[in-house]
Amino acid sequence: MIIPEQPKIASFPKNSKVWVYQSDREFSLEEQGYISEKLNTFVSGWESHGRKLAGTFEIRFNRFIIIAVDESVSDASGCSIDKSVVIIREIAAHTGANLLDRSLVAIRNASSPIHIVKFNEVSAAVKQGIITQETLIYNNTITSLQELETNWEIPAKSSWVSRFFNN
Known part of the structure; x- marks a missing residue:
């Protein structure tokens, strides 16, 4: 078939x-x-x-x-x-790929490939400058095609990561 x-x-x-x-x-x-x-x-x-x-x-x-x-x-x-x-x-x-671990955060900087940061290491990545306000964060909690187009790839400053920039 x-x-x-x-x-x-x-x-x-x-x-x-x-x-x-x-x-x-x-x-x-x-x-x-x-x-x-x-x-x-x-x-x-x-x-x-x-x-x-x-x-x-x-x-x-x-x-x-x-x-x-x-x-x-x-x-x-x-x-x-x-x-x-x-x-x-x-x-x-x-x-052999890990596809179901929601504690992994995908990020991408301007000219860099996408890479993974563990959820509990995001704060340290911000402090080290690995994640900046313009770093793209992939919001995999979206539930609609509309959100995929508008709220999936978002700058860290507009995501849940923003709380780490004030510390």
Whole structure:
């Protein structure tokens, strides 16, 4: 059976539900191929209580897996969301990448690649100048495509990290 390629996330309605899974490292080209194949198959058959979900995914910056569902077609239920997490766990096991650790913060400075700072080390990274007010912080707690476009990559001064600049 040939699985068709999924529509681009950008073609989905702005209120589409999204989940962002961040890797602790960049994926290789081979891993990206595996992830794309795995997620193509998954979203093509993704259902909620017997109703087909309109889902898609994207890999950004060789590090973030973003899954989206257009809930105007059908809502994602707890069980269908759990199934997506199972796929993410399988991808993590196959690649050896850490995809579910919410204590890792992805940051990027102007001309630097994205790198990871542990949550409990953010304050020290600010004091050392690793994180400045203009450093981009990846807000993986967003829940909609609209937020992905407007509130996912944000300057540290506009994020939760801002509290460390006053100390």
